[in-house]
Amino acid sequence: MTSDDPIYLDHNATTPLLPEVVEAMLPYLEQHHGNPSSGHRYGRQASEAVEGARSQVAELIGAEPEEIVFTSGGTESNNIAIRGVADGVRSPDHVLTSCIEHPAVVRPCQRLEEQGWNVDEVPVDADGQVEFAGFERALDSQTTLVTVMHANNETGVLQPVAECAERAKEHDALVHTDAAQSVGKVPVDVDDLGVDLLTIAGHKFYAPKGVGALYVRDGTPVEPVLLGAGQEGGLRPGTENVASIVALGEACEIAARTLDEERARQTALRLKLWERLQARVPGIQLNGHPTQRLPNTLNVRFPKRPGSEVLADTTEVAASTGSACHEDGQQVASDVVTAMGVDPNDALGSVRLSIGRGTTEADIERAADALADAALDREKRSI
Numbered sequence: 294m295t296s297d298d299p300i301y302l303d304h305n306a307t308t309p310l311l312p313e314v315v316e317a318m319l320p321y322l323e324q325h326h327g328n329p330s331s332g333h334r335y336g337r338q339a340s341e342a343v344e345g346a347r348s349q350v351a352e353l354i355g356a357e358p359e360e361i362v363f364t365s366g367g368t369e370s371n372n373i374a375i376r377g378v379a380d381g382v383r384s385p386d387h388v389l390t391s392c393i394e395h396p397a398v399v400r401p402c403q404r405l406e407e408q409g410w411n412v413d414e415v416p417v418d419a420d421g422q423v424e425f426a427g428f429e430r431a432l433d434s435q436t437t438l439v440t441v442m443h444a445n446n447e448t449g450v451l452q453p454v455a456e457c458a459e460r461a462k463e464h465d466a467l468v469h470t471d472a473a474q475s476v477g478k479v480p481v482d483v484d485d486l487g488v489d490l491l492t493i494a495g496h497k498f499y500a501p502k503g504v505g506a507l508y509v510r511d512g513t514p515v516e517p518v519l520l521g522a523g524q525e526g527g528l529r530p531g532t533e534n535v536a537s538i539v540a541l542g543e544a545c546e547i548a549a550r551t552l553d554e555e556r557a558r559q560t561a562l563r564l565k566l567w568e569r570l571q572a573r574v575p576g577i578q579l580n581g582h583p584t585q586r587l588p589n590t591l592n593v594r595f596p597k598r599p600g601s602e603v604l605a606d607t608t609e610v611a612a613s614t615g616s617a618c619h620e621d622g623q624q625v626a627s628d629v630v631t632a633m634g635v636d637p638n639d640a641l642g643s644v645r646l647s648i649g650r651g652t653t654e655a656d657i658e659r660a661a662d663a664l665a666d667a668a669l670d671r672e673k674r675s676i
Contacts, residue, residue, distance in 0.1 A: 449590025
């Protein structure tokens with residue numbers, strides 16, 4: 294980026310490739326072109342690269358390499374986890390999820406409901422965390438699968454996955470978590486969480502778009518969603534995307550090596566951003582839990598101003614609102630924010646600001662001032 298480019302605070306949408314990641318994948322774009330399924334030297338080179346990356350991914354989340362299945366990203370991983378388990382148990386039953394899941398979890402659950410499954414959504418509290426008491430009430434002996442995200446993509450709020458998994462296991466339910474937003478940002482260990490399946494998306498932590506992984510605990514009954522040859526243990530058929538898989542492995546290794554330092558740095562920047570906005574914008578509110586959240590994610594509500602208008606007037610900052618639009622252009626409040634009990638009109642003021650490895654303290658100061666100026670200028674013009 295140049296000094297004229299907007300400050301990028303949309304890392305929860307996607308991240309730039311790290312130079313080390315690009316360097317790692319280049320040989321598999323330019324030189325090592327073999328198919329990992331081929332038995333000759335070119336194929337063996339590719340296969341060894343894929344297996345090396347599998348070990349790197351496993352190491353980051355405390356898994357065994359053979360429990361890692363490479364996919365095209367978070368959406369495919371979620372579909373294999375949810376629909377694959379449904380096919381694996383072969384009996385329409387009960388799925389328990391939350392009301393703040395990503396569409397890549399919501400839609401597969403809706404598909405199961407159309408096929409006769411009973412799907413319950415657990416509400417969240419005012420801090421944006423799954424209501425554990427409500428989760429316990431909804432859980433029963435018929436529950437086949439629990440799927441609760443590890444961190445919300447809009448608010449960054451961390452969810453009580455370990456507690457949900459512990460209680461789910463008492464009912465012999467399988468547990469999946471969409472960890473697309475949390476892997477590489479906070480410690481993630483599949484045994485500490487107690488999950489059977491866990492989703493990873495490479496482009497959320499400096500690997501390319503179009504590559505991800507699914508952790509599948511040994512012995513978990515999962516059927517493939519796509520049918521083809523036997524790659525990835527038969528769960529994800531198709532010739533492996535070797536260069537991107539190598540890149541994902543490198544991103545995992547970098548994350549493991551720098552996680553504590555980078556987590557502390559981004560937490561400090563997030564707090565500075567919030568403090569500076571609070572000092573400049575009277576009435577601004579925080580969306581979500583004040584501490585149980587991703588280190589890089591700040592979701593705020595500007596008073597009396599739609600977040601989309603604030604961002605439109607802040608050309609110095611690239612960020613997202615967390616709201617959607619109907620086809621007629623009408624603004625709609627975020628379901629995630631309103632689920633916390635926020636009035637829909639107030640929720641329209643929400644803006645998600647997500648920090649990354651390249652974000653500096655100077656960026657934070659400049660972004661906070663630009664956002665505050667835009668919010669205050671719009672308010673003055675409306676008086």
